[in-house]
Amino acid sequence: MxxxxxxxxxxxxxxxxxxxxxxxxxxxxxxxxxxxxxxxxxxxxxxxxxxxxxxxxxxxxxxxxxxxxxxxxxxxxxFPEPNLMGKDPKEKALIEMWDRRIELMLFVQFATWFRNSHTAMAPLEVPQSAEAAAKGEKAAKKMAERLDAHLADHAFVAADRFSIADITLYITCGFARVMKWAPHKELPNLGRWHAAMSERGFAG
Ligand SMILES: N[C@@H](CCC(=O)N[C@@H](CS)C(=O)NCC(=O)O)C(=O)O
CATH class of the missing domain: 3.40.30.10 (Glutaredoxin)
Known part of the structure; x- marks a missing residue:
């Protein structure tokens, strides 16, 4: 492969x-x-x-x-172990629900902000749109706050255990650096969750 x-x-x-x-x-x-x-x-x-x-x-x-x-x-x-996408119908649904929320409501919104405003993206995003960037920024920041509220009483994003939803959120927090944004440094619960994820070592 x-x-x-x-x-x-x-x-x-x-x-x-x-x-x-x-x-x-x-x-x-x-x-x-x-x-x-x-x-x-x-x-x-x-x-x-x-x-x-x-x-x-x-x-x-x-x-x-x-x-x-x-x-x-x-x-x-x-490679079924360790399971990262759910072991039974309920876990599978919850993990997919959170993973899609993060992808669509945080990651894609952040990417819209980045691609429409960063000079390095100008050759790839033609034409860039300040209006699209502003909408993406607003939506991404709102979702980061929602996730911070969710993580106030959850150690993991979904199903009370480590899953692909944690990985998707982790890569999005890292990607945010390109706009000098670090949601995990601004929002306390996201910060605690991020520190715990970093200790797992999957990011290399
Ligand atoms: N939905 C696709 C999106 C892939 C995607 O957009 N990849 C970016 C890199 S993170 C890319 O190839 N960008 C090149 C471009 O936009 O020209 C996936 O999840 O694999």
């Missing part, structure tokens, strides 16, 4: 951290793709990932999987 990734880019990091949390990072051949050098737009990589996005997983039979959560679902299936 070959995993195309870009270090410090959040979607590939989500997959790499997931695999590391499984203790299985050495099960894949890692191939780096530089987004800043726009290698993901070259014809060779487009053949791997038609939408020119990273990460991408190529299975030994040639199958391409190019959505980070779908790649995690595949790894969950072939």
């Amino acid at each position: 070959k995993l195309y990734h870009s270090p410090q880019a959040p979607n590939p990091d989500r997959v790499v951290y997931f695999l590391r949390a499984k203790g299985k990072l050495d099960a894949v051949e890692l191939q780096e793709v530089s987004i800043m050098k726009q290698e993901h737009k070259e014809a060779d990589y487009r053949a791997v990932s038609p939408y020119s996005q990273v990460p991408a997983l190529i299975l030994d039979d040639g199958t391409n999987i190019t959505e980070s959560r779908a790649i995690c679902t595949y790894f969950e299936g072939i």
Whole structure:
């Protein structure tokens, strides 16, 4: 199996951290793709990932999987322990519920803010929109506060144990640095949760 990734880019990091949390990072051949050098737009990589996005997983039979959560679902299936996506219908639903909330209401909103306002993103986000950036910023900050309130009486994001939802939130907190935002340094419960997650070592 070959995993195309870009270090410090959040979607590939989500997959790499997931695999590391499984203790299985050495099960894949890692191939780096530089987004800043726009290698993901070259014809060779487009053949791997038609939408020119990273990460991408190529299975030994040639199958391409190019959505980070779908790649995690595949790894969950072939490496079932430790379970990170739910053991029974209730856990699966709760973990998916929180993971999707974080992805859609925090991560995507933050990415909208970043892509529409940061000068480094100008070649990738054409045209940038100050209005979209402002909406993304507002939505991301509101969701960070909601998560902080949730973590006031929960040690983990979902189902009272470590899961992909913790990984998705962790990579988003790290990614926020690109806008000089550190929600885990501003919000106390998020901060306590973040310190506990850092100790687990899945971020390398
Ligand atoms: N929904 C996709 C999104 C992947 C994605 O947007 N990856 C970013 C890096 S974090 C990318 O490839 N960006 C390149 C670009 O926008 O041109 C996934 O979760 O895998």
